[in-house]
Amino acid sequence: MSTAIRIGALSAVPGTRVTGLVPVDVGAATIEVPVAIVHGSPSGPRVSVTAGIHGAEYVSIAALREVVLGLDPSAVTGSLVAVLTASPAAFAARSIYVNPLDGLNLNRQFPGDRDGSPTQRLAHWLTTEVLAGSDAFVDMHCGDMNEALVSFTGIEETGDAAVDARSRELAEAYGLRYLLIGPSPGTTTTAAAALGIPAVLGEVGGQGRWPREDVDLHAAGFQRVLQAAGLIEAAPAAPAHRTEVLSTEAWIRATTSGYWHPAVVVGERVPAGSAVGEVQDAFGNVLERPIAPMDGVVIFFVSSLAMNAGDPLLALAG
Numbered sequence: 602m603s604t605a606i607r608i609g610a611l612s613a614v615p616g617t618r619v620t621g622l623v624p625v626d627v628g629a630a631t632i633e634v635p636v637a638i639v640h641g642s643p644s645g646p647r648v649s650v651t652a653g654i655h656g657a658e659y660v661s662i663a664a665l666r667e668v669v670l671g672l673d674p675s676a677v678t679g680s681l682v683a684v685l686t687a688s689p690a691a692f693a694a695r696s697i698y699v700n701p702l703d704g705l706n707l708n709r710q711f712p713g714d715r716d717g718s719p720t721q722r723l724a725h726w727l728t729t730e731v732l733a734g735s736d737a738f739v740d741m742h743c744g745d746m747n748e749a750l751v752s753f754t755g756i757e758e759t760g761d762a763a764v765d766a767r768s769r770e771l772a773e774a775y776g777l778r779y780l781l782i783g784p785s786p787g788t789t790t791t792a793a794a795a796l797g798i799p800a801v802l803g804e805v806g807g808q809g810r811w812p813r814e815d816v817d818l819h820a821a822g823f824q825r826v827l828q829a830a831g832l833i834e835a836a837p838a839a840p841a842h843r844t845e846v847l848s849t850e851a852w853i854r855a856t857t858s859g860y861w862h863p864a865v866v867v868g869e870r871v872p873a874g875s876a877v878g879e880v881q882d883a884f885g886n887v888l889e890r891p892i893a894p895m896d897g898v899v900i901f902f903v904s905s906l907a908m909n910a911g912d913p914l915l916a917l918a919g
């Protein structure tokens with residue numbers, strides 16, 4: 602029996618790193634997904650990781666490339682399967698939120714559909730070819746091109762105490778400022794949970810930028826997760842701050858289109874009932890003044906002046 606790890610036509614035997622573009626037939630097109638397999642040894646955990654589920658989230662994509670391409674297979678116990686840019690058409694188009702092939706948000710379509718639209722087929726491919734069979738899964742994100750956010754990790758509660766405890770350990774190893782615990786239907790971590798795989802979402806930075814300090818924070822956190830998963834022995838030290846756990850979340854969405862003037866900043870604690878900003882028309886008239894529905898920390902807010910009805914304005918967690 603071969604001990605090679607295979608993704609599409611890529612095959613990595615123990616002691617090697619293999620990289621390449623993997624063709625994925627999504628119906629309307631065949632896309633080429635950049636994948637790296639770092640295979641240390643046949644025994645040991647298999648960890649899978651994705652970045653670029655949202656194509657304009659550059660801190661996560663830059664951090665994953667740095668870690669994976671710098672990883673020495675001889676220092677790895679087990680294997681790492683890394684999807685370096687999970688939605689290549691969205692990356693190429695610099696697309697916010699959605700895959701331009703069908704206008705769907707990939708991180709709302711998991712576990713996907715083999716016979717569905719391009720995004721649904723891509724989600725199905727990632728679920729069956731990348732997530733399935735993993736001992737742990739990491740999904741690296743950041744604020745989108747139009748979003749500022751405070752760094753946080755997110756995990757699900759699956760009802761399986763052992764899986765949940767492991768996800769919690771991985772999130773704590775990431776060491777970001779906040780840990781959000783709660784359901785997120787249609788996402789990678791929900792698909793992983795359904796397969797009984799401990800999983801963590803990591804979010805650092807945003808707004809179409811990838812400053813060195815954000816890439817370093819994301820990369821160091823991811824390396825600590827690999828260490829906690831038993832894949833590598835050494836990782837950068839954890840930051841000094843304590844991670845604060847937040848278990849309820851509220852997204853506030855625009856009901857009108859116009860000019861968005863937020864009145865809060867990321868990480869700010871906002872009391873229930875306070876105005877979080879206003880949407881104005883072209884002439885400065887106030888169209889709406891959204892109110893915080895709960896006490897909470899501003900996890901992210903949209904930083905573009907342009908606002909469309911139905912889009913998120915910001916999210917609170919408490």
Ligand SMILES: [Zn+2]
Binds near residue numbers: 655
């Ligand atoms: Zn994202």
